[in-house]
Amino acid sequence: MRVGEIIKELRTERNISQAFLAQQIGVSQKAVDYWERGINEPKASYIVKLADYFDVSADYLLGR
Helix, strand or coil: CCCHHHHHHHHHHCCCHHHHHHHHHHCCHHHHHHHHHCCCCCHHHHHHHHHHCCCCCHHHCCCC
């Protein structure tokens, strides 16, 4: 599973919007959209913020 698919899964499980998630970790909604669609992948610093926000490991987010 791609990192974007995992982000989308975690986000939808918690019933939060892309815009809300983006605000929580300090990126644009478009960045979250691009990650989820596989256009871009988050930088390591955002992987850490996402892992902290969702209370999962960075390895989990990376599909390891």
